[in-house]
Amino acid sequence: MSATDVILFTCDLAYQPSSPNLLLEYTWFVNNQTVHEQNITTISNKAALTEDHWNMGSTIQCQVRISDYGINIGEWNSDSFFAGIKVLSPSVIDLYENDDDVSFQIESTVPFVCDATLLPQYYPCTMEVPIKINDRLYWYMKYSDVVVRDSCGPVFTPTNSQGLHTIYLKAKRDFFNDGDGQTTLTFPKITTSYSKVWDGYQLDDVIQIRTYDRDRHSRKCCGTGDPHYTTFDNLYYHIFTPGEYVFYRHAHLPYEVQTRLRRCGSVACNCGVAVRAEDDIIIVDRCQRQRTLVVYYWWGRRYMYYRDEYILNIKIITNGVMTPGFRLVRMQHGYLYKVYLPTGAVVEIRDYGYMDVCFSPGADDYGWENTGLCGSFDGNPNNDLLHRPDSAGNVYSDFQSTLDYSWGWWALSRPRDFARSWRVPYYENLFYGQLRTVARENTVHQYCTCNQGYNYYGIGDDCFYGRDIARSYLPYPWYPWWQCSSYWCDLTDLYVGFYRKKRDVDDGGAVTSSDDEDDPFVFEFDDEEVSSVPTWPTASGITEVQATEACERRIIGSPSGQKCNSALDDEEVDGLVANCKGDIQIFDDLAQAKSAGSVMQSQCEEVVTKNATFWEDTGDGNDTLAPTSTLSILCPLDCNEKGNCTEGVCNCTEGFAGNDCTIDLKEAPEVYKANRNGKCDASSESCSLVSIRGMNFVESGSLTCHVQPVQITEDGFDIVENITENYDGTFQTFEEVQCPVQPALRRKRMTTNETGDDTDPLDPTGALVSISNDGERASPQVLVIIHNSRCDDCNGTEGYCIRKTEICIVDGECYDLESPQCQINGTKQGSDKQAIIIGSVVGSLAAVGIIVAVILVYKYVYLKKKSKSRVHASNTSREPASNTENTTGEEKSELIYKMNVNIGSVDPVTITEVETVSHA
Numbered sequence: 001m002s003a004t005d006v007i008l009f010t011c012d013l014a015y016q017p018s019s020p021n022l023l024l025e026y027t028w029f030v031n032n033q034t035v036h037e038q039n040i041t042t043i044s045n046k047a048a049l050t051e052d053h054w055n056m057g058s059t060i061q062c063q064v065r066i067s068d069y070g071i072n073i074g075e076w077n078s079d080s081f082f083a084g085i086k087v088l089s090p091s092v093i094d095l096y097e098n099d100d101d102v103s104f105q106i107e108s109t110v111p112f113v114c115d116a117t118l119l120p121q122y123y124p125c126t127m128e129v130p131i132k133i134n135d136r137l138y139w140y141m142k143y144s145d146v147v148v149r150d151s152c153g154p155v156f157t158p159t160n161s162q163g164l165h166t167i168y169l170k171a172k173r174d175f176f177n178d179g180d181g182q183t184t185l186t187f188p189k190i191t192t193s194y195s196k197v198w199d200g201y202q203l204d205d206v207i208q209i210r211t212y213d214r215d216r217h218s219r220k221c222c223g224t225g226d227p228h229y230t231t232f233d234n235l236y237y238h239i240f241t242p243g244e245y246v247f248y249r250h251a252h253l254p255y256e257v258q259t260r261l262r263r264c265g266s267v268a269c270n271c272g273v274a275v276r277a278e279d280d281i282i283i284v285d286r287c288q289r290q291r292t293l294v295v296y297y298w299w300g301r302r303y304m305y306y307r308d309e310y311i312l313n314i315k316i317i318t319n320g321v322m323t324p325g326f327r328l329v330r331m332q333h334g335y336l337y338k339v340y341l342p343t344g345a346v347v348e349i350r351d352y353g354y355m356d357v358c359f360s361p362g363a364d365d366y367g368w369e370n371t372g373l374c375g376s377f378d379g380n381p382n383n384d385l386l387h388r389p390d391s392a393g394n395v396y397s398d399f400q401s402t403l404d405y406s407w408g409w410w411a412l413s414r415p416r417d418f419a420r421s422w423r424v425p426y427y428e429n430l431f432y433g434q435l436r437t438v439a440r441e442n443t444v445h446q447y448c449t450c451n452q453g454y455n456y457y458g459i460g461d462d463c464f465y466g467r468d469i470a471r472s473y474l475p476y477p478w479y480p481w482w483q484c485s486s487y488w489c490d491l492t493d494l495y496v497g498f499y500r501k502k503r504d505v506d507d508g509g510a511v512t513s514s515d516d517e518d519d520p521f522v523f524e525f526d527d528e529e530v531s532s533v534p535t536w537p538t539a540s541g542i543t544e545v546q547a548t549e550a551c552e553r554r555i556i557g558s559p560s561g562q563k564c565n566s567a568l569d570d571e572e573v574d575g576l577v578a579n580c581k582g583d584i585q586i587f588d589d590l591a592q593a594k595s596a597g598s599v600m601q602s603q604c605e606e607v608v609t610k611n612a613t614f615w616e617d618t619g620d621g622n623d624t625l626a627p628t629s630t631l632s633i634l635c636p637l638d639c640n641e642k643g644n645c646t647e648g649v650c651n652c653t654e655g656f657a658g659n660d661c662t663i664d665l666k667e668a669p670e671v672y673k674a675n676r677n678g679k680c681d682a683s684s685e686s687c688s689l690v691s692i693r694g695m696n697f698v699e700s701g702s703l704t705c706h707v708q709p710v711q712i713t714e715d716g717f718d719i720v721e722n723i724t725e726n727y728d729g730t731f732q733t734f735e736e737v738q739c740p741v742q743p744a745l746r747r748k749r750m751t752t753n754e755t756g757d758d759t760d761p762l763d764p765t766g767a768l769v770s771i772s773n774d775g776e777r778a779s780p781q782v783l784v785i786i787h788n789s790r791c792d793d794c795n796g797t798e799g800y801c802i803r804k805t806e807i808c809i810v811d812g813e814c815y816d817l818e819s820p821q822c823q824i825n826g827t828k829q830g831s832d833k834q835a836i837i838i839g840s841v842v843g844s845l846a847a848v849g850i851i852v853a854v855i856l857v858y859k860y861v862y863l864k865k866k867s868k869s870r871v872h873a874s875n876t877s878r879e880p881a882s883n884t885e886n887t888t889g890e891e892k893s894e895l896i897y898k899m900n901v902n903i904g905s906v907d908p909v910t911i912t913e914v915e916t917v918s919h920a
Contacts, residue, residue, distance in 0.1 A: 007113060007197060009049040011062035011078060022073075025065040030054045032061075056110065056201035057084040083110050085129065087205040088164075093185075095171035097214040098363035101149055103168045104207070112161035114194040127156045127192040131167065133209075133450045134184045145172035145449065146183055146209055151463065152450035153187075170447060171211045173344050173363050178612040181211045214363050219572075220348075220606050221248060221374035222358040223259060224599050226267040226586050228579040231375030231384040232361060236575050237415055238582075239373070240267045242525040244424040244431065246372035246388070247273075248359050254278045257347055257372075258430045259357055260287050260523055266534075267586050269354035271310065272523070274430035275339045275347050277326040279319040281430050282339050282492075284328075284349050286310045287523050294672050295797055296780040297768055303780075307672060310353060312735075313521060316495040317433045330489045332636060333659040333699065334733025350598055358602055370395060372422050387421035396421075431521050486659070486699040486731055487649070538588040544581065550590045551580035554597035558638040559645065561597070563630050564604035567614060576600050594637050601634045636660035657698040657773060658734070668777040670695040674769060674784035678796020681789045689730060689738040690769070690784050698773040699731035705739035706778050708768040710799075712785055717766055717799040729771060741767045741784060761812060762791050764801040790814040 011026055026047035028036040035053045047062065054060055060081045066073040089104035106129070114125035130153040133146045149168035169185070187203035222230045229237050239245070239261065248257040260272035272285035290311055295304045316328065325342035339347040344362040349355055359374060369376040375384025387396045396417070427434055448463035474481060474488075481490060536544040555561050555576050565573075580596035608614040608630050616627045635645035637660035643652035652661035663669075671694035680687040697703070708724040710717040730738040745765040764787035770778040787794045787801055791814035794801040807814050808822040815821040 006051055006115065007110060008051075009054070009060055009062075009081070009083075011047040011049075011064065013064050013066075013076070015066065019068045021069055023067045025067070027063040027065075028053065029061045029063070030058045032059075051197045054083060054197075056197055057203075059083070081109070084201065085109070085203055087187075087203060087207070089205075089207055092208040092210060093169060094210050094212065095146060095169060096212045097171045097173055098366075099171065101168040101170045103166050105164050105166050106154070107164050108156070108161050110162065110197075111158065112156040112195060112198060113158050115196065125158060125194055127161075127190065127194060127198060129153045129156060129165075129190060130188045131450055132186050132188050134186060146170070146185075146211060147172050147447040148450045149445050149447055152448045168445075169209070172447075176610050176612060177213065179213050181213075183209050183211070185209055214366070219603055220358040220360045222356065222599055222602070223247065223270055223373065224356040224358075225269075225579055225583040225592070225595055226264060227261065227270050227356075228582065229373055230575070230603075231381065232365075232371075232377040233375060233379055233381040233384055234572060235375060235381040235384040236579070237385070239415075239419045241416075241419060241527055242268045243527050244429060244523065244525075245419065246422045246424060247357065248372045248374045250365065251368040251371065253343070253364060255341055255343060255345070256430065257357075257359060258424055259373075260285070260431065260525075262287050262289075262523075262525060264354055265587060270357050271355060272431065272521075273339075273347065273349050273355065273357055275341070276430050276435060277323045277341050279435065280323045280326055281315075281317040281433060281435070282326070282328050283313075283315040283317070283431055283521065284337050284339075284351075284355075285313045285315075285431065285521055285523075286351065286353070286355065288313070288521075292672065293797060295678075296671060296782055298780040309672075312351065314491065314495055315521065316492065318496055322492065322496050326492075328491045328495070330491050330733070331487065333486045333731075334735065335636065335659060348602060350595075352595065356595055356598060358599070360606055373419070385415045385418045387418055431523065486733075534585045536585065538585060540588050542584060542588060542590060544585075546590070547581045547584040548577070550584065550593045551577045551596055554593040554638075555580065555600045558597060560601050560604070560634050560638055563633055564600065564608075567604050567607040567611075567630070568600070572603065573600075576603075597637060605631065605634055637662065657700060658696070663696050663698055663773070665698070665774050666777065667696075668779045669697050669771050669773055671769075671771055671779045671782050674782045674796070676796075678783050678785060678799075679794055680784060680786045682786055683788045683790050687786045688740060688742055690741050690786075691732070692729075692737050692739055692769055692771055692782065693735060694737075694771065694779065695735055696773075697729075697731060697734055697737050697771065700773060702773065702775040703729040703731055703737065704772045704775045704778075705729045705737070705741075706770045706772065706781075707739065707741050708781065709745055710766045710768055710783070712764040712766045712787075712794070712799070712801050714800055714802050717783070719768075726775070737771055739769055739771070741769060742786070745786065762788060762809065762814065764788070764792055764794060766799070788814060 009028075011028075013024065022041070024040045024047075026038040026040065027034060028038075028047075028049045030053065036049055038047045040047060047064070049060065049062070060083055062078045063075065065075045086107045086109065087104070088107060093102055093104065095102055112127050128151070131148060132152075133148065147170050149170065154165040154167065185207040187205060189200055189202040190198055192199050219230065219232060219234050221232050222228075223239075224230075227239065229239065231237075242261045242263050244258060244260050246256065247259040250256065254276065255278075256276040258274045258276075259270050261268040262271040264271075271287040272283070274281055274283045274285075288311060290309055292307050292309055293304060294307050295302065297303075314328070316322075323342060325340065327340045329338045329340065330336075331338060335351055337349040337351065339349070341347070341362075343364040345365060346360040348358040348360065350357075361377060365371075365377050367378055369378060369383055370386045370389070371377060375381070376386060383397065385397050389395050424430075426432070446463050451462070479488065484490070536542075536547075555573060556565070568576075576596050576599060579599075580593050583592035583595060584590055608627050614627050614630070616629065632647045633645045634648055635643075635650045639645050639650040639652065640656075640661045642656040643650045643661040645651075650659060650661050652658070655665050657663045657665055671692055674692050675690045680690055692705070705727045706724050707727060708722075709720065711720050725743070727740050727743070732738060745767060764785055766783060766785045768781035769784055770781045772778040783796065783799050785794050785796055785799070785801065790804075791807065791809075792801040792803055804814070806817045808817055809815075810821045813821075
């Protein structure tokens, strides 16, 4: 064969001629049929068969008859040659979920060459030999998928086509207990515009594939409430000691989950989660307590109080490229976060100020003992309380010896030694980026579904890293992954790149290098266990009967509870009710029942989606799907009885909103602060949108930012005009809204300039901002100052800015006096256009007195000319308003000092009024 622009078959004869008068008669056979004859008189010539006489998939043979002056010398036949692709595979391939790839080979006996007359200019000469997996195509499939590694068939080029090609198959990990299945692999027609002989060629081979299920009936491992733990094998226990624990650790793979417990009343609550995949870490943390001075303005008066809050912090630590399949997703208006692991396992974090944490395992997690607080995952609850192995490798158990049932069978079974054994030492603490270096795989493969365009949402060769996992992090297959909303938002790329330094740990556990820097994730805790036993009734009078009714109403009597009743066994339901009662008893709050309802829904979803016995017929008699009739009504808090649940989303009745319909739109949201302590530094960040933090924000078309421009001075701020402009707010979470304030401030500057006032473009600007969910009922106002930190020192709490000393202003920019911009001919000065040196103190005390007197006269005259309100105001005992009532976790007290807008003076007196001064 020759591989130039066309494919030629040649017939060579190994014969030593004894006469120059030989006649060679060549006959070509294709599939035993004569297709071409050729006579040659020169023995050095070879007979050739062109592409016009044969097709791919044919068997080709040549015959030559030799005669000398008409005398027959002999006849020879070549061996048959198959022109095409041979499939070197058994008729049946067995694939097991959670096993490695299984391969087979194909062999091309004919090269792929490009006809120069057909080759499009600038296009590479390649051809794919396609394969198709005839698998079920639904999102929740009855049988396991089969995926193909790298691409849906080998890609041929003129240099690699002839010879062997390996195809790798894998059973997709679907996380469904759906039994064994079978499918077929076929070869669609080859389509190419580069070669007429290859175009339209199709292999007739069909490979049978059997898939074997390795998923198991399981529950999520959860730590909820104060907290109650449920292991994979459905064992219940409690831990009340604050600290940092190994929640789950795979026995062999580099995957781990650690949790933090902080003091929460008389017990402990989850407040932080750190998840490791290979050498990357995702952290969601709300453990640091901050006492914040909240300053707000209401009807021209200023109020302030201290609020204790736990700020949500998110961090992703990477070591180079992010591990494929490792994603962080925010859902349900910020109340739910999910961390997706490359194995398909999922960590769920429900944020109520404290956290409920659940780990949904994959097939990779089954069969291992001693995995942390989640216990063993082997179907045997009796070995769930195994300690971390000690230095000698010994393993102990708390199951028989140290369970404390003093609070009842359900409750405070407290395996103290077991919990202590899974404490996290500093050198393994993921929250601080501590982990042993893990080598990545040399090659991270992508996998393809290879349905060849026949799947129901129109995607054919669907290839992606992690496609060997059926559990997608998308809410549904065709969801645009780049779209960010309150319903679903992939946060991974937003946080990747901010933190890259990690401290490596050697085999001895010593820190080999340190990059100590300020870490907002530092966690301090008191590790003394609470041993007091609560009693009924609670301090506020809640009885056990009332608690039982509240819990059963959420867990059993709610719409989702009634639908999930058949999926959860009686012991599990009893445990959920008992845990719920324990939360109410400890926190003295019936509202704690909502957490138990969320856990019930989460466990129900795990069961009905994984166990095929709960699936529903699609109606075509061919497939079954996870039960949409159940999944569609699993809404947060069952919509609080103030809305309808449709496809898992609450449609709230008029007057209510939020992901669970708990927000009353008749009440304004709360606001606490703007941006970073009321300031936005335009020299280092974009101030086009300013973050307003608070509570009970709602995503709606009526979410509004009310912006009132103010003038920032060294004495405070002035309300120049009593005009408020309204802009659409950008919803981030239930506790954050972004507001555009600069348009109003720019118009304020233009108006000021038109009146002839001297306005420096470097002067800081400010605004009072309030938020309304419905466009009308606005919150109190908070102050935001937009400034240039190179020019001014500003105080967002007090609302003033002071121009820095020892700077110069050159062409509208502020520079340190020691900078080159301020040095011209060895003299500190500005440009020819503008050279201002600020900070020189000239004169004596008498001169200062004269200057102060002049300023006071000027201010008096100036204020007489304009009608405006200045916030002279003093702190006072706040007037209660419906939208600023006391909430759980914050401390509001009477203000016992006076803080004028004039900088700095603090007088220890109690003010009972707020003065509002109007100037005619």
